[in-house]
Each structure stands twice: as structure tokens, then as C-alpha cells.
Amino acid sequence: MTGTDPLHCPGSSTTHWTTDNVGEAMPGVASPLGWSIWESGSDPANREMFFRIGILTRAERDCGGPITEPVIRIFLGRIAMCMEWLGTVGDRMPGTTGPDAITGVLGRVPDTMTFTPTRRRYPIIAAKMPIAARRAIREMRALSEPTKEWWKRSVSAVATADEATARATLIDGATRYRHLVTQQGLVLFAATTPVTHALTVLVARAGVGDLGTLSGTGGAEMRIVEDLWRASRGEIGIDEVVAEHGYHGPLEGEVASRVWREDPEPLRRMVVAYAERGDDEDPIAHNAQLRAQLPQMQREVIRALPRTHRAAARAILTLATRTLPMRGVGKAAFVQSLDVTRAAARRLGRLYSDAGRLDDPEDIFYLTLAELRSGLPSDARDLVATRRGRREDYRRIRLPHSWRGTPDPVDADTCRAAIGDVISGVAASGGQVEGTVRIVTDPSFAEVEPGEILVSHTTDPSWASIMFVSAALVVDIGGIVSHAAVVARELGIPAVVNTRHGTELLRDGDRVRVDGAAGTVELLERVSMPVG
Template sequence: MSPVPVAPERPEAPVHVLPLASCADDDVAALVGGKASGLGRLISQGLPVPPGFVVTTDAYRAGVAAAGLGPRIDQLLAGAGTPSGDHEVSERIRALFVDTVITSDVAAAVRAAYAGLGHGSAAADGDHEQGIPVAVRSSATAEDTADASFAGQQETYLWIRGADDVVARVLDCWASLFTAQAIGYRARLGVPVEDVAMAVVVQTMVPAEAAGVLMTLEPTTGDRSRVYIESAFGLGEAVVRGDVTADRYWVAKETLTLTAEQINPKEKAWRFDAQADALLFTDVPAELQKTPSLRTEEAVALAGVGRRVEEAFGFPVDIEWAFGPADADGQRELFTLQARPETVWSRRPAPPATAAQPAETAQPAETTPTATAPVVDPYDDWDPLHDPSAPELHWSTSNLGEAMPGMLTPLSWSLWSPVVEHAPREAARAIGGLTRAESRVPADVSQRYIRIFYGRPAMQAEFLALLGDRMPGTTGPDAVASILGRVPEDIAFAPTARRYPSVAWRLPVTFATAPKKARQLARETDEWWRASLARVDQLGHADLLALLQDAARRHDYAVTLQSILILSTMQPLYDTLRKIVERAGVGDIATLGGVGGAEMAVVADIWRASRGELTVEDVVGRHGFHGPFEGELSSRVWREDDSPLRKIIEDYARRDDSADPVAREQARRLQLAEAQREVVAALPVTGRPAARTALRLAAARLPLRGVPKRSFLQAFDVARACARRIGALLAADGRLADPEEVFHLTVDELTGDPAGGHHRAGGPPPGAPRPVPAGDHSG
């Protein structure tokens, strides 16, 4: 390892700007914040980091002092301590950060440093068109450590150009030190406000062709012998925010050999649109969606960087990275954008690199291979956001995070928990893979396939092994690899053909009936959603609980139908399309999979609103159950806060008419018909009739995949409305200190039904408020 250059000692006089290369030493950590310190250490190791500088905490403190904000902030923070209180305090504090807070000498230093990044006189006059694009990122002094993660709690601004805009974004980053989430999290961890200050990193943008994150351990098992990589096209925000299903790669840390990969469809990417002069979440061309975002040598190179950083830092790390455009030789330059401590497994003893191989044991075909003695843990027993697990089981958060994003509240999980356990079991029974007895949800949490760990849901890989062992046309190892990207050596498989007769008669019946049920459900739920929301505010406590339970039942039915549709219709049709395309040697599944669907209706209405054909209120009236983190009850969807929707409409309004999604959809319909004819013509004559039927069914039914999702989001939204109204009533009665505290109760605690399956021994009695969870799950 090369020696680390010693950064200059921190000068006595205030320093407002430092180059990133001067941020590696611990002596300046309090001056530059965690993010800049990490970048400085990367530079000191000779790793490629985009050029940049940091606006120091001295600059922040100088501005706060000059504007006299300190006493006012202290006074306002005294009113925090509850969810709604944190939000109100946040808004009032952030409103204090007006232009005058940045002193003239700080602004001048920022402008000079920005000009030094390689851009000309436009920096001084703020010419937006000529400015070099930069990323402006918060770098707080209470930044990520191995004991706590502040990731995502302060602001990042991408593709900022012109000195005026850079200065304005620095001010916004200062204000983001006081988001409601950051206020609450610091309070739970006991971080005094006087111990935090905001530095701001400014770096040139990388026009990334591929980007993502890597961890120097396996996140599902903590195995430190592997490097884990997630990658997608465009900027890495799509991966960090969970906007796309990323490609996944596993590399052996010692030998730097690729041991496994999982290439997923990547339908969208964050890219800069020159015509709109904005970052847009754009469509990836259909022919590229299933193309690997990384070459093998790139994944290996990334793993080598991760190993090098871990050795230098002395602990497992989480790194954000990007590959720039390819040069004339097709090579893409790698940049490291951020490095921070990994905050989950770092708290625990390092697990063995490979678990011991268990003795071979035959398992009866009709029994669940995960029947283990209940694991007793006093922490698990009362915590509704953490379940027990036997140590030999394997878990993955893949495919669950999209529906249930981030860390759930107790109320959300108490609605989701029985649903996500029931839905896959019932879907497997509907196609013949499970018996009726096996499809029932066990009362014992330790026997469930979907559980929650530190606030995040996960699926047991052994359940997929069970289904793969029983279903014709697949295997247990294939099913496990589909979610884990690899097959752990210590999973036992028990292949059997005993369920084949049941699958042979149940699957065709379900294939024939599920699509009609989905369409009928959509019609009924749409009408019920509007009618229910219209009467929520007039209901009393008892009627609200009844409507909440009705919403829970409808949510269960819709999620279950979605699971049935996927297993009985979507997956068989995708498999059939793949085989047809392979036999024909022409065509692609993305085109042959049909056009339209529930998602397209939302996009089309937003486009029409951007052209003045619909109002924002029209879009909300049709799709108001959508919004950021719509799978979490405590989030605010468009009908409650339409500002995210308005931003999307504004982004669409900047696009040229050629981007009209309806016109593009019509063009795809023509392409679909031509693609079908081309595929059929390439097949032997005897195989053409069956292929025509399969292609017709695929085009008609695959677009239904989003229909039950719309229905379950609508049911969930009615539950959200009921919860907020119940919270308001309980607060008015003095039973809750704040209406938002309702989300820290469970359904059974609200209804007073401890036998409902969610209440745990040692927790608060039904109806009593649960303390806001500590920071344990926030890492």
C-alpha cells in the first residue's frame, strides 16, 4: 500500500473552500464533513475521483453567525420531538436560509473555486449555458460511521451549471441539515445540534453510461470474502433510490474472479437531456434493457477498487461509482464518487466466508424444509419491525423493496405482513405447487417465508427452492439463483414430481381465469377508492376501523391476485416467448410483450397535463394514490401533496412533442404487428399456428401485469386515509401526542385485537402508543 500523503494542518484562520485532495487527514474532518473526508482518502490512494472542492463548515458557521440564526434555530428545535413537530420545525428553520446567509467572501470563494474547475468567465456572471456541470452534495459533520447511517437525509443536486446556481445550491444544502428526517434521526441518536455543521462538496459531473454501488461484503449474509455490485444504465441515482431493478454481480475478493451475475431488465435510466436541459428519467431502448450494464472486466476492476479501499480504510465499505463514456477503443473510465462505512454487518462479528455443508438428508416432498424450532430473542419478541430467523436460512430483499420501500413503520408492516405471506402461498396453491394446508399462513412467525429484519422485509430463498423442486420446467437451484443470483452451498434441495398432476390441471384453469378477475377487480376497486376517500373525513372511530379492515381485505385480495397472475400467466408467457424467439432466431421479448397497461395510463395523463389538456387536479383525481414511497402508509401521495407530480409535469412540459408517449405507444403497436409476422415467418410451417396463438395471448395478457398493482395501491391508500383520520381523532382525544404517531402502532393495537397475529408479548397493550423506534433500524 502506498503511503498516505499528509494533508496540511488546519489553519487557525477560517477556511471557506478546500480542494478535495486536502480533505484526507483526520485533522480537517470536522472542517469538511464525512463525504469530503471519504473522497479525500480516495484521492490519497490514487483512485480516480472527479475534480472538485468542498465548501467548509467554517463557511457554514460564518453564514449562520452573520445572519444571527443560531439562537433562532435553537428556539425552533425546542418544538421538535414528534413527527409532525419535526416537519413544522424543519420548514420554519429551512425558510431562514435566504440568500443573505451566504456572506460575500464565502460566495466569492465558491465562485473562484468553481471557475478553477476548468470553466471560463461565465462563472462570474452566472451564465447558465456556459457553466461546467457539477454535482453539489451535502457533507455533514455527523456523517456516516460504522454505527450510524445518515445516507439520504441531506440534499444532493445534480447537473448544476453556472456560479449563481452553484452558490444557491450550497445554501440549499446548508438548509438540508434541518430536514425533518435529519432532525428526528439526530435526536434519536442523541447528537446535539451544536455538534453538527454542513460542508458542501462540489464536483464535476460524470456523464455516466453505467453507475451504481458496491459493497465489500455480501449484503444478505455478511460474507466478507465477496464484493457485491449493483449496476444500471445512466446515473447511479436509479440504483441508490431503487428506481430500477439493477444488474447484480458477485466477485471473489481474494482472486478477483466473477463468481455470479444476475442481469435484470432495466427499463429506465437517469440521463441528462440536452433538449430539455434537465435530468430526466428516460426509457431505455427495448433492445438494450436486458443487456448487461457492465462487462466482466469492468465488474472485476470495480471489485479491485473496493478491495483496495477497504484495505485503506480498515473496515467494509459502501462505494458509489460511475463509468464514463467509452473512448475510441471502447474503454470506459471508472470514477469513484463516494465511499462510506457499511453500517449493518459492520456492527456484528464477521461471519465465516462459507457456511459448513450440512449432511445430506432426504426431505418429504410435501413438507416445508424450513420447519425449525422457534428462535426466542427478547428484542425480537416485542419489536414489530424485526423477526426471528434460524441462522441457516437465506434471505433476500430483492423484489420486495419496490412494493415496500425503505424502512417500514409498524402500521405499514402490520398491513403488509399477512398479505405478503398469504399471497405467494395462495398463488403457489393456485397453480398446483402447494397443498391447501401448506398455503395457510402459519401463526408462528418463525415458520413464515416473508419476514422483516431491522425494518426491511425479506423473502426466504428456501421457499423458492421448494417451489422450484416441485414445478415442471424449472429446478430448485434455478429458482434460488433467480433471486439470490447464485446458489448457496448449504441449501438442501428435494426435487419431486409428486405435484406435477396437480400443476397439470390447476395451472391451465388459473391461466384462463386470472386475467378476467384482474380486469373486474380494477373496475370495482377504482369506484370503491373514490367513494371511500370521499367519506373518510365524516366517519367516526368505529367506522374508520371498519373501513380500515375492509381496505386490508381488499389489499390482501389484490396482492394475492397479482401474485397469481405472475405465476400463472406472466411467467409462463415470458418463458414461451423466449422459446419462440430462440427457435425463430428473430424478434425480441420486449416488443412481443405487448403495449399499454396501467402504467401507460398514468404516463399518458401526465403528458396531457403537461400540454394543458388536463389539470393537475384531473391527474390527482385519477391517480392520486401514487407518490413517493407509496408502499409506506406514512408517506404522502399525490392526493395529499401534489408537488412531486407538478415537478414531473414541468419536466414533461420541457420535452419536445416528439416525446409524446401516446404517439410512441401507437408506433410500438405497429412494430408489434410487424414483429409478430416476422417471427411467425421464420418458424417451420407446422409450428406457426401454435406460435400465432402464443404471440396473440402474450400481447393481450402481459400488459395486465400492472392492473392488480393499481388496485392494491388504491386499497392501501384508503388504509392510509383511515390511519391519518384515526391519528387525528386519537390526538384530539389526548391519546396520542401527535397524529402521525398512529403509524407507530400496529393494526391490532388500533383495533384492540392482540390475537390478530401482529401483537407481540412485551409490546405495548392494544391501543397504547408505541414509542417512536430508536435509530437501530435506520442503518
């Protein structure tokens, strides 16, 4: 924090940072309250997660090194990840290296980065990681339904709560967030990510099989698509969709945003769009078909391998169907905890506004969790005015994707792709399709037409609803286990992620060819720009 500015916290001049990947969870310029909740939970959660897996020692978990910097910081309103942390994980993990870990995110290794590879943690990781994975999945399954019920009770009760109760609910939501994001991190890092990579390698070696089908079905995000489909067929009402999925919505990782619980209009538009789709596109029937195909596909993969490899392959295939659908369960739980903090904050904002202590209920989001723990600061109006102005300034600034020390804003003017140019990324979901580009940077969803190719900087679970009507997906950030990749595979649409600059190089109306297996997007025809 710099003075009264919680949205700019520069660290060491020698540390490397990147906004790639973390932007999927918290894109754009954060609110002071939103960042303070993320900050209070994310660094302790990551240290605890890496300790349970075996990467960190107990002393290192308690901030005794190897890096004194937090895992994430905020610069000019944008959340960034410390690359030294990522390098340390790569240096200590079997099967990878620090440079490989950095290259996987940035596509290159900065010349000024140094690494300290070691195998000393290998035996500890080998012993602790499988236990951590099994325990995390078991605990997340046990936490999922109670957390959802707590979310429903809390957002309902806090709507009429007094100041003390609303503040207690805000703190409770932030506390639960820290625990739930730890569990989600363990599920993702210790289970779903390594299993996804193992399954990807297995399918490549066998030369048969579809990654989406072999990953299992029934993920949390797909339930949104299925319920919207049911609503479009009149089987359930929009109120029932909101009751189940209302914690999702545009920019749901930001507590100052408005989710479907507060504004269901995006859902209503999606129900209309789904109603225009033919019955042959039923996602529920599609998932049932995938489940029916799974045993035969597993047998085909096994038969395609040498006998000496089949036992290991069976284990991977079994693990995949048991663990990979869990990826979205933990994400849903911690997003529910964020929505409780959102509801509590809005109640506090309303109470303070009605009492004449704030000018607008939304001003509450310009204060931090620490400031609200003991009541409203005496200088709240001054803090809000200063921070609101700074946040608007930050929105006009563009940062590089990575930097060392403190970032320098970059020129917002960007180049455009030329016809025949190929934009490369990570192959996330197979298939090839040609279509018209639709750039979506603000997920209002109103302007997307069925069959267009959705190009975005990032996605969150609420985007599953719009991905269903898209022909393909192109995303600036993410990997093969990112939300966009997982949902695209379940939907069976091509996807290329981690293009880094797709939203800058392409324009609405451009015609492109997306090859999800090759990880490429080829510009076929540039849309004509109006003259004058």
C-alpha cells in the same frame, strides 16, 4: 415480534432469507403499521396462490408444511423473503429446479441450502395452472374498475369519518389487500411471468422482433405517463391526474408515506419537465405506433421460424398481447387498497391527536393493525416512543442482501467501480446509450434532469413518470417482469436490472454506457470528487 418490537421477527437459525426482489414492493425500513398489514395478508395470499397453481397441497396451504416459516419476515426493519419457499417452488415446477430458482434471485446458491426435487406435482400443476391463470385474469379485469371506484369513495368519505368508521375502513382496506394481492400473485406467477419467459425465448429463436412491442401496450403504469403528457399540453388539469392516479407516489407500498393524493407537488414538477419535451416525444403517439407495428412484427417472427414451430409461436404471441398488459392492473388494485388503509390511519391519527391521546397524527403508524382493531392501546405513547427510536436505529443499519438465520449488519463503506469496470445484471430492455448517472435513492424526483441515466435501488409504478425523461434505467433489484423492466420496454429505453450494487458502485455524474440487450453497465468516466 420481539417484545414490543414488531419490526424484528427472527425465525429459525437454519432458514435462508433475502431482501432481493421483495424490496421492489416495500423498500427501506417499514413502519409498524405498514409491516403489520403486509404480514397479515402476504403469507396467506402466497399459500393460497401456490395452492391454486398446484404447487402446494391443501394441507400445505393451511400451514402444514413443507415449510413452517412464513413466506416473508421482517429483520431489523427490512422485509425479507424465505429462500426455502423459492427453492420448493423450483423443486416442484416443471421446467426449472430449486437451484435455478435461487440463482435467478441471488446469482448463486448458498452452500448450506438443501433441495428436494420431485415431479409428483407436475400433473397437478399442468391441470391447475392454466385454469388458475385464466380465472385470475378474468377476475382481475372484473375487480379493477369496482376497486378503483371503492378507493375514490373511501378516501373521500374517511376524511371526515368518526373513529368507529375510520377503524372499520382501515380493517376493510387491509382485508381487501389480502384478496387483491392473492389475485395479483396469480396473474403474475401463473400468467405474465411464464408468458414473458416464453416470449423472450421465442424472440431469441426467431432472431427478429422486439420484446416491448410484442408484449402489447396499454399497461396501467403507462397511463400515468400519458396523462402527465396530456397535462403538460394543457389538455387536462393536475387535479384530473390526481383523481385518476393519486394512490401512487414515492414509496407507495409503505402506508406511512405520502402519495400524490396528499402531496401532488412531484406531479407538478413532472408536468413542467414534460412540457419541455418536444412533440416528437409524445408517448401517446409512440404507443399508437407500437400498436400499428405489432401485426407486421408478429408475422415476421412467425416467418422466421420452421413451419413445425409456428402454431406454438402464434399461441405465445396471442397470449402475450392479451395477458402481459395485465401485469400492472392487479398491482394498481392492491396499491389502491393500501391507500385506503393509509387514509383511514391518517384520519384515526388526527382524531386521536385532537383528543390528546397521541402527540402527533403520524404516531398512528407506529402501532400495528392488531393493536388498532379494538381502539387505541392504553400504553400507545410509550409504544410509539420506543418504536420510533428503534426505527431510527434500524435506518442507520445496513443489511446484507442474503443471510442464514438472523442477519449481522454489514459495514456501510462500499467500494466504487473503476474506469472500464462492467457492472452486470439482467437484460431487461434493449438498446445502448451513453450518459451521465443520476443516483435516486429517495424518489423526490426534483433533481433528475432529462436525458440522465437513472440509477436506483428499486422502482414502483410512480417512477414511470420520471423514467420517461431518463435516457436509460439501471436498477439494483428486479427481473424481466419487474415494474422497471416492463415500463422501460413500453417507453423504448434501455434497462438493466438486478445489478445488486449499482447504486453503491456508481456516483452522481459518472459517465456510463448502458447496454440493455447485454445487461451491462460500463463505467467510462469517473466524476471528479471535490477536494477538501
